[in-house]
Amino acid sequence: MRKAPPRFPKGRFYVVMKDRNGEGAWSQDLLPAQGPRARGDGELRERLVEMRGIRKSFPGVQASDGIGLTLARGEVLALLGENGAGKSTLMNILAGLYRPDAGEIHIRGERVRIESPRDAAALGIGMVHQNFMLVDSMTVAENVVLGQRGLPFVPDLRAVKRRILELSARYNLSVDPEAYIWQLSVGEQQRVEILKLLYREADILILDEPTAVLTPQESEELSAVVHRMRGEGKAAIFITHKMEEVMTFSDRVMVLRRGRVVAEKTTADTDPKELARLMVGREVLFRVEKAPFTPGEPVLELRGVSATDDRGLPALRGISLSCRAGEILGIAGVAGNGQRELAEVVTGLRAAKEGLVSINCVETTNASPLSIIRRGVAHIPQDRNQVGAVGDMSVAANLAMKGYRSRPLSSGGIIRPSRFRDLARRLIELFKIATPSTETRIKFLSGGNIQKAILAREIGACGSLLVAVYPSRGLDIGATEAVRNELVAERDKGRAVLLVSEDIDELLSVADTIAVLFEGRVMGVFPAAEADAERIGALMAGMEEGGKRT
Amino acid sequence: MNIHFEKRKSLSRTALVLVPLASLAASLVLTGIILILSGADPFATYRAMFRGAFGSFRAFTETLVKAIPLTLTGLGVSVAFRLKFWNIGAEGQLTVAGVAAAAIALFLSPFLPAWALLPAAVIAGALAGAVWAGIPALLKTGLKVDETLVTLMLNYVAILFSEYLYYGPWRDPKGYGFPGTAPFPEAAWLPRIAGRAHAGLWVALALALFLWLLLARTRWGFELSIIGNSPRAARYQGIAVERNIVLAVLLSGALSGLAGAFEVTGISHRLQQGLSIGYGYTAIIVAWMSQLNPLAIPFVALLMAALLVGGDQVQMAMGLPAAMGFVMQGMILFPMLAGSLFTEYRLKIARA
Numbered sequence: 058m059r060k061a062p063p064r065f066p067k068g069r070f071y072v073v074m075k076d077r078n079g080e081g082a083w084s085q086d087l088l089p090a091q092g093p094r095a096r097g098d099g100e101l102r103e104r105l106v107e108m109r110g111i112r113k114s115f116p117g118v119q120a121s122d123g124i125g126l127t128l129a130r131g132e133v134l135a136l137l138g139e140n141g142a143g144k145s146t147l148m149n150i151l152a153g154l155y156r157p158d159a160g161e162i163h164i165r166g167e168r169v170r171i172e173s174p175r176d177a178a179a180l181g182i183g184m185v186h187q188n189f190m191l192v193d194s195m196t197v198a199e200n201v202v203l204g205q206r207g208l209p210f211v212p213d214l215r216a217v218k219r220r221i222l223e224l225s226a227r228y229n230l231s232v233d234p235e236a237y238i239w240q241l242s243v244g245e246q247q248r249v250e251i252l253k254l255l256y257r258e259a260d261i262l263i264l265d266e267p268t269a270v271l272t273p274q275e276s277e278e279l280s281a282v283v284h285r286m287r288g289e290g291k292a293a294i295f296i297t298h299k300m301e302e303v304m305t306f307s308d309r310v311m312v313l314r315r316g317r318v319v320a321e322k323t324t325a326d327t328d329p330k331e332l333a334r335l336m337v338g339r340e341v342l343f344r345v346e347k348a349p350f351t352p353g354e355p356v357l358e359l360r361g362v363s364a365t366d367d368r369g370l371p372a373l374r375g376i377s378l379s380c381r382a383g384e385i386l387g388i389a390g391v392a393g394n395g396q397r398e399l400a401e402v403v404t405g406l407r408a409a410k411e412g413l414v415s416i417n418c419v420e421t422t423n424a425s426p427l428s429i430i431r432r433g434v435a436h437i438p439q440d441r442n443q444v445g446a447v448g449d450m451s452v453a454a455n456l457a458m459k460g461y462r463s464r465p466l467s468s469g470g471i472i473r474p475s476r477f478r479d480l481a482r483r484l485i486e487l488f489k490i491a492t493p494s495t496e497t498r499i500k501f502l503s504g505g506n507i508q509k510a511i512l513a514r515e516i517g518a519c520g521s522l523l524v525a526v527y528p529s530r531g532l533d534i535g536a537t538e539a540v541r542n543e544l545v546a547e548r549d550k551g552r553a554v555l556l557v558s559e560d561i562d563e564l565l566s567v568a569d570t571i572a573v574l575f576e577g578r579v580m581g582v583f584p585a586a587e588a589d590a591e592r593i594g595a596l597m598a599g600m601e602e603g604g605k606r607t
Numbered sequence: 608m609n610i611h612f613e614k615r616k617s618l619s620r621t622a623l624v625l626v627p628l629a630s631l632a633a634s635l636v637l638t639g640i641i642l643i644l645s646g647a648d649p650f651a652t653y654r655a656m657f658r659g660a661f662g663s664f665r666a667f668t669e670t671l672v673k674a675i676p677l678t679l680t681g682l683g684v685s686v687a688f689r690l691k692f693w694n695i696g697a698e699g700q701l702t703v704a705g706v707a708a709a710a711i712a713l714f715l716s717p718f719l720p721a722w723a724l725l726p727a728a729v730i731a732g733a734l735a736g737a738v739w740a741g742i743p744a745l746l747k748t749g750l751k752v753d754e755t756l757v758t759l760m761l762n763y764v765a766i767l768f769s770e771y772l773y774y775g776p777w778r779d780p781k782g783y784g785f786p787g788t789a790p791f792p793e794a795a796w797l798p799r800i801a802g803r804a805h806a807g808l809w810v811a812l813a814l815a816l817f818l819w820l821l822l823a824r825t826r827w828g829f830e831l832s833i834i835g836n837s838p839r840a841a842r843y844q845g846i847a848v849e850r851n852i853v854l855a856v857l858l859s860g861a862l863s864g865l866a867g868a869f870e871v872t873g874i875s876h877r878l879q880q881g882l883s884i885g886y887g888y889t890a891i892i893v894a895w896m897s898q899l900n901p902l903a904i905p906f907v908a909l910l911m912a913a914l915l916v917g918g919d920q921v922q923m924a925m926g927l928p929a930a931m932g933f934v935m936q937g938m939i940l941f942p943m944l945a946g947s948l949f950t951e952y953r954l955k956i957a958r959a
Contacts, residue, residue, distance in 0.1 A: 427845030444843045447836045470826050
């Protein structure tokens with residue numbers, strides 16, 4: 058169970074102290090403040106980082122569109138935004154992994170050029186990436202000193218170990234310096250990453266979605282470490298799309314959307330509901346034309362389904378849902394609350410540990426993916442580049458990957474490449490897929506066109522149920538509209554559509570019924586017509602109706 | 608000026624053909640330097656090599672003798688490589704196949720009709736090769752054991768096991784101490800076409816064509832290319848990934864196994880030392896140079912065979928070490944690996 062986030066009296070320093078049972082108790086930190094510290098006023102404290110007008114584009118995407126950012130000593134800044142909002146890009150620029158197209162970076166008041174992670178390290182900037190940068194076959198101590206400059210040819214590992222033990226004691230980051238990385242849990246590996254930065258005396262720490270891989274207990278421990286570092290005058294920026302974390306970790310929050318800063322708030326002056334609204338954006342971009350809602354028989358039914366994620370931790374906890382013919386059931390929720398696992402259990406890619414899944418009244422719990430495909434279930438997967446499409450194969454081959462088992466694409470085990478091409482030409486025209494030819498390798502198409510191709514293929518194979526996971530994520534407005542219209546067209550044809558989305562507006566404009574997932578549970582199911590963004594946002598943040606927390 | 612590589616939108620067909628040819632040319636130049644350094648005239652040496660491999664009917668049939676096992680093992684290796692299953696165990700698969708074929712030919716002749724002996728020996732060889740490749744395939748798909756190591760280690764197991772047999776229990780008592788089994792009954796001899804070149808040639812060529820059709824024109828071939836490119840995508844498309852990897856690797860082992868069965872039934876007519884002269888390793892070069900295309904494999908195998916036979920001739924005619932053929936083989940691989948970049952990328956020169 059997750060405990061209530063601490064509320065810190067403003068203007069004073071607190072850290073979390075733990076007793077032996079792991080129960081958190083709050084006690085005042087005795088460390089002196091470094092310099093004057095007035096809340097919400099960065100001017101009085103030393104300004105560690107200032108980024109001005111940072112622009113960075115990738116082919117087809119403006120990832121950072123003139124973002125400015127400041128960070129003062131002793132401050133924790135949260136960068137909040139959806140996937141693709143530009144958070145990671147901005148931080149990769151600060152950490153020296155990307156170079157900005159335009160803009161200035163000032164560190165401790167001096168203008169600097171950060172050309173590489175090494176430059177960043179020299180400036181005291183350190184980043185803990187989402188995918189840890191550790192060498193599995195080496196020990197903690199070896200990893201900590203790996204890549205350090207000015208190290209003797211044979212490093213004095215005993216001194217390194219002593220220093221690590223000192224740091225772990227000081228920050229309550231218990232790790233055995235002699236353990237090999239492969240022996241450690243994900244949470245422990247993250248501690249090693251943080252120790253690496255502390256060892257190098259970094260005072261500007263960047264944490265990229267640090268709690269995404271942690272258990273709630275580990276998250277609390279991390280929060281204690283971050284507060285301790287803040288107390289010592291270090292500063293941290295952490296990237297997140299979870300409102301809860303913003304509330305527990307940060308002093309100030311910057312909300313990004315589509316490469317721009319849409320809001321900047323003092324954490325104390327905001328709440329998760331407001332943040333959710335700012336993050337997903339209020340304005341409805343377009344209206345989708347829909348036939349009146351006339352649901353038929355249930356197509357997909359889930360009864361008490363539980364499943365674990367890739368790490369074996371519970372991801373779905375007793376989900377019961379039903380999706381009828383002619384209905385779009387929207388699954389709302391912040392990414393990582395079980396949506397991906399839900400879609401995989403339905404399509405047979407992940408085993409359900411408990412519960413029943415049935416499609417058209419036939420039980421399909423833990424049936425093979427092929428038998429579920431044969432029941433007319435189509436799936437637009439979350440990962441379109443590695444799973445939905447095969448990058449190194451042609452557009453024509455990718456479009457044929459559902460229909461190749463039967464006529465007209467194959468007969469008697471023999472495939473007909475000319476019919477692959479005919480099919481491709483037809484779908485390219487029908488779905489307006491922009492591609493140089495049917496033989497172009499699909500990875501050279503834009504994300505929107507790859508998604509249109511996947512959609513074209515899956516809709517062709519859809520007999521009764523379409524499972525779409527973040528189908529419009531990262532797409533531009535035109536492609537987004539095309540994808541949404543296709544989903545509605547399937548519904549109007551009388552098919553059941555399970556739509557997983559993080560975009561509340563998408564759900565409100567496309568779905569007929571909305572179910573909100575939080576930590577693998579259904580928080581509520583209601584008709585889209587009766588829903589509003591505020592209510593969904595609150596449920597997404599784990600709050601029961603009426604503002605009570607679970 | 609700024610030179611950089613740009614990714615191509617589709618694989619360049621020109622580069623697919625030009626890169627192996629350019630690699631061959633580069634290898635001739637590089638080996639030429641080595642020849643000059645060792646005091647030989649490179650032109651005379653190459654002429655001698657060419658004459659050794661193609662200069663007479665007999666020479667050409669000897670080149671074919673070596674091209675047959677190289678084609679079969681090359682096909683075998685390339686099937687596995689297409690699935691990114693790094694089977695470097697063709698040598699071992701060939702050897703156990705030789706043992707299995709010898710066992711049939713030596714011990715089953717009293718029980719089988721004469722016409723059935725040869726087919727039984729050949730089929731036993733192919734099956735043995737498949738089993739030998741199946742071990743690492745099952746370890747990989749079942750327990751995620753790295754296949755590179757297992758296939759390599761099984762080579763030594765197979766070679767030492769065959770040595771144990773022909774030095775020990777299977778040794779020909781009338782062989783004057785020579786390490787080898789007794790000769791097979793003639794019913795188990797593979798017919799010859801010309802010189803020592805045997806009918807395995809037709810089988811190898813037919814299999815190259817068959818494999819190309821299988822990979823490019825069948826449903827199973829299509830599924831294999833999806834698995835090879837992205838196992839996760841294959842699973843999502845309802846393809847049984849593990850089962851298909853095992854099946855393809857069994858096919859890979861069977862092809863190398865055929866090479867071994869043909870060597871004992873077509874060339875030596877007994878199991879003896881020198882069953883393979885590293886065909887299973889050269890097969891890796893053959894597969895890469897052919898860009899894993901079954902139709903190119905017989906031609907590349909012929910070229911590699913010519914280097915081997917030509918190398919032997921150079922030893923006799925020029926007094927140079929026969930290893931010169933192996934030096935050239937190696938020298939082809941390096942530019943080949945470097946050049947494969949050009950099939951995926953194009954060189955772009957821009958003025959900054």
